[in-house]
Amino acid sequence: xxxxxxxxxxxxxxxxxxxxxxxxxxxxxxxxxxxxxxxxxxxxxxxxxxxxxxxxxxxxxxxxxxxxxxxxxxxxxxxxxxxxxxxxxxxxxxxxxxxxxxxxxxxxxxxxxxxxxxxxxxxxxxxxxxxxxxxxxxxxxxxxxxxxxxxxxxxxxxxxxxx
Amino acid sequence: xxxxxxxxxxxxxxxxxxxxxxxxxxxxxxxxxxxxxxxxxxxxxxxxxxxxxxxxxxxxxxxxxxxxxxxxxxxxxxxxxxxxxxxxxxxxxxxxxxxxxxxxxxxxxxxxxxx
Numbered sequence: 001x002x003x004x005x006x007x008x009x010x011x012x013x014x015x016x017x018x019x020x021x022x023x024x025x026x027x028x029x030x031x032x033x034x035x036x037x038x039x040x041x042x043x044x045x046x047x048x049x050x051x052x053x054x055x056x057x058x059x060x061x062x063x064x065x066x067x068x069x070x071x072x073x074x075x076x077x078x079x080x081x082x083x084x085x086x087x088x089x090x091x092x093x094x095x096x097x098x099x100x101x102x103x104x105x106x107x108x109x110x111x112x113x114x115x116x117x118x119x120x121x122x123x124x125x126x127x128x129x130x131x132x133x134x135x136x137x138x139x140x141x142x143x144x145x146x147x148x149x150x151x152x153x154x155x156x157x158x159x160x161x162x163x
Numbered sequence: 164x165x166x167x168x169x170x171x172x173x174x175x176x177x178x179x180x181x182x183x184x185x186x187x188x189x190x191x192x193x194x195x196x197x198x199x200x201x202x203x204x205x206x207x208x209x210x211x212x213x214x215x216x217x218x219x220x221x222x223x224x225x226x227x228x229x230x231x232x233x234x235x236x237x238x239x240x241x242x243x244x245x246x247x248x249x250x251x252x253x254x255x256x257x258x259x260x261x262x263x264x265x266x267x268x269x270x271x272x273x274x275x276x277x278x
Contacts, residue, residue: 117206
């Protein structure tokens, strides 16, 4: 388990290094690998809990689909914010609601919380176990299930992948 | 031909990005309290910054990969930081503006009593 965590972190950091430097010269690659290994020795256990399990093809595909769904939602959210900010009456109906999530992985919860913050009218305030507290700019319902369906929508299904 | 298309796409993206950055700063000025301000600030500034950086990527294709990575980093860290700001102010007792429902207050009160 420890090796798998380390391996995943090294791979991830090394990929970022290669993309940032944008060169395939031996000396740069070796430096990058060295830095990646040193950094992941310190941060590996914090960075991921299940290691190379994240490289499961189904999970990666889920992330790709999710990114597209998410981009559309992000644009919608911005049009919504622009409308609210630019309208003279400033339409607001704010509240804090509670939502339950089925996701188990910390990383997945982070993605879910981030997407909620970036989708129309909602912002994550706090996470406690499997409950998320959400500031909603235009409250439609205070029921946990209904609010969950409206707020999380398709995100949770795409993020879940294989558990 | 291709470079013309790339250049114009880049300029259009820059303009869109600037528009959303203006909207986000207007939102910060107009909204009534911290939480609503964060809402407007986060969403609009995230897309604004992403569009601007992607626009630069289109104008200078040799920087494209770096620009793409930058947008991914912004996408991951910007909402996170605003969530943390909102959480910290909620816990330190900044009152939200005219809430319709508030499920959080009760929860925090219970937590305080337990400790």
